[in-house]
Amino acid sequence: MEHSKQKQYGSSENKETGHSSVLNGHFDGTVKRPAAGPSLPPAAESGSQRPVMESWREERTRSVEDNEMSLPSLAAAYTTILRGLGEDPQRQGLLKTPWRAATAMQFFTKGYQEKIIDVLNDAIFDEDHDEMVIVKDIDMFSMCEHHLVPIFGRVHIGYLPNKRVLGLSKLARIVEIYSRRLQVQERLTKQIAVAITEALQPTGVGVVIEATHMCMVMRGVQKMNSKTVTSTMLGVFREDPKTRDEFLTLIRS
Amino acid sequence: MEYQHDIEINGEDKYLNICKHNGLFEKEKDSKDDTDSNKLSHIEKAYTTILGELGEDVDREGLLRTPLRAAKAMQFFTKGYKETTQDILNDAIFDENHDEMVIVKDIELFSLCEHHLVPFFGKAHIAYLPNKKVVGLSKLARIVEIYSRRLQVQERLTKQIASAISEALEPAGVAVVIEAAHMCMVMRGVQKMNASTVTSVMLGTFQDNPTTRKEFLDLAIRK
Numbered sequence: 120m121e122h123s124k125q126k127q128y129g130s131s132e133n134k135e136t137g138h139s140s141v142l143n144g145h146f147d148g149t150v151k152r153p154a155a156g157p158s159l160p161p162a163a164e165s166g167s168q169r170p171v172m173e174s175w176r177e178e179r180t181r182s183v184e185d186n187e188m189s190l191p192s193l194a195a196a197y198t199t200i201l202r203g204l205g206e207d208p209q210r211q212g213l214l215k216t217p218w219r220a221a222t223a224m225q226f227f228t229k230g231y232q233e234k235i236i237d238v239l240n241d242a243i244f245d246e247d248h249d250e251m252v253i254v255k256d257i258d259m260f261s262m263c264e265h266h267l268v269p270i271f272g273r274v275h276i277g278y279l280p281n282k283r284v285l286g287l288s289k290l291a292r293i294v295e296i297y298s299r300r301l302q303v304q305e306r307l308t309k310q311i312a313v314a315i316t317e318a319l320q321p322t323g324v325g326v327v328i329e330a331t332h333m334c335m336v337m338r339g340v341q342k343m344n345s346k347t348v349t350s351t352m353l354g355v356f357r358e359d360p361k362t363r364d365e366f367l368t369l370i371r372s
Numbered sequence: 373m374e375y376q377h378d379i380e381i382n383g384e385d386k387y388l389n390i391c392k393h394n395g396l397f398e399k400e401k402d403s404k405d406d407t408d409s410n411k412l413s414h415i416e417k418a419y420t421t422i423l424g425e426l427g428e429d430v431d432r433e434g435l436l437r438t439p440l441r442a443a444k445a446m447q448f449f450t451k452g453y454k455e456t457t458q459d460i461l462n463d464a465i466f467d468e469n470h471d472e473m474v475i476v477k478d479i480e481l482f483s484l485c486e487h488h489l490v491p492f493f494g495k496a497h498i499a500y501l502p503n504k505k506v507v508g509l510s511k512l513a514r515i516v517e518i519y520s521r522r523l524q525v526q527e528r529l530t531k532q533i534a535s536a537i538s539e540a541l542e543p544a545g546v547a548v549v550i551e552a553a554h555m556c557m558v559m560r561g562v563q564k565m566n567a568s569t570v571t572s573v574m575l576g577t578f579q580d581n582p583t584t585r586k587e588f589l590d591l592a593i594r595k
Binding site: 180181185189192193195196197199200201202203204205206212213215216219220223224225226227228231232258260264265266267268269271301303333334336337338343 | 486
C-alpha cells in the first residue's frame with residue numbers, strides 16, 4: 120500500500136532523506152491519527168497507527184461539492200436537535216438557524232477539506248539560516264471531538280532550519296488546517312509539529328499550545344480560568360535542554 | 373405593564389408561564405420527564421448524522437460516544453428552558469428598609485447564539501434600587517443562569533433578566549449591562565478576535581435619572 124502511494128506522489132519533498140534520519144530516530148516514527156473516513160481506499164491500514172510520512176499523503180475527506188450536498192441533511196439534523204431541546208424551530212429567530220448552524224459547523228471543520236501540500240508547495244525557500252525561527256501567539260480555534268464545543272487559544276511554533284525555511288504565514292496556515300477539525304489538543308500539537316518536520320526536515324521543531332476548553336468552562340467542572348498547555352518537541356528541541364529553554368523563554372517574553 | 377410583553381419574545385417562556393398560571397405546568401412537567409430520554413436519543417442520532425456528513429469516521433475511538441456527550445452538553449447549555457424565576461426566588465425575598473443601590477457585578481455568563489448554535493460568553497453587571505424588598509444576592513446570578521442557558525440573542529437576554537428582577541421585586545429601578553464575546557464572530561464570519569458586544573437595559577430610576585445611571589456605571593464598569 121505504501122509503495123503505490125509513493126508512486127502517486129512523485130514530489131521531491133519525500134526523498135530518501137525521509138522522516139526518520141533528521142529526527143535521529145528519537146521520534147518513534149508512528150503517530151496515531153484519526154482515520155481519514157470513507158474516501159480512503161479500503162486497503163489502507165485498518166488500525167489507527169500510521170507511519171509519520173502519511174500526513175503528506177493524507178487524502179482529503181471532503182470537497183466543496185460534498186459540503187453543498189451534505190447541507191440539507193445537516194440542516195435536518197439541526198432541526199431535530201432544536202426540537203429535541205424543546206425549542207420551536209418555526210419562530211422567527213430560529214427559522215434559518217439549521218442552515219446557519221450547518222454552514223458554521225462545516226466552517227469549523229474545514230480542515231478536512233485541505234491538504235498540507237496545497238498550502239505549502241511554493242513557500243519553501245533555501246536560506247543559509249540555522250538560527251531559531253519562532254512564530255508565536257497564533258490564535259487557534261478548534262472543536263473538542265468529545266463534546267463538539269469550541270476550544271480556543273494560542274499556538275507558539277519554533278523551528279531550527281536546516282538550509283530550508285518556510286514562509287512565515289504558512290506556519291499559521293498549518294495551524295489552521297489541523298485546528299479546524301474535531302480535535303484533541305494533544306493530537307493537534309503533534310500533527311502541527313510533524314507536518315513542519317516533514318515539510319522542511321529541520322534540525323528541530325517545538326510547538327506549544329495553550330488553550331481554553333469550553334467543555335470545561337461552560338459545563339462539567341465549570342472552571343472559568345483553567346488553561347490546558349501541551350507541547351511537542353522534536354529533534355534538537357527534544358535533545359538539547361538549552362535550545363528548548365531558549366524557545367520557551369522567547370515565547371514567554 | 374411594560375414588562376409583560378417580554379414573555380412573548382422567547383417562545384418557550386410564554387408557554388411555560390401560561391401553563392404555570394393555569395395549573396397545568398405540573399402535569400406537563402411529568403409527561404416531559406417521560407419523553408426526556410426519548411428526546412436525548414433523537415438529539416444523539418442527529419449528532420451522529422452530523423458527524424458523518426462532516427466527513428469524520430463515526431466509528432473511530434475518539435468519536436464513539438461523542439453523539440451522546442454532545443447531546444447531553446447541548447441539553448445542559450439549554451437547561452434554562454426548564455427553570456423559572458419563581459422556583460428559585462420564592463424564599464429569598466426579604467423585607468429590608470434599604471433604598472440604596474445594590475450592585476452585583478462580573479457575573480460570568482455563558483449562552484448559545486440562537487442563530488449559529490455557537491457559544492457566546494462574558495459578564496453581566498446587575499444593579500437595582502430596592503423598594504422595601506431585597507433579594508438574596510446569589511439569586512441575581514441564578515436569574516442570569518436561567519435566561520442565559522437558552523438559545524439567545526444578547527439583546528433579549530439583557531431585557532429578560534431586567535424584566536425578571538422587576539417583576540419579582542418591584543424595585544424603584546433595575547439596570548443590567550452585559551458585555552460578551554460572540555464566538556460566531558470570532559471563530560467564523562468576520563473573525564474579529566477582540567470584538568465584544570455590550571448591551572444594557574435601564575428601567576425605572578436608572579432610566580429617568582442620569583445621575584443614578586452614572587453612579588451605577590462608575591461603580592460597576594469603570595475599573
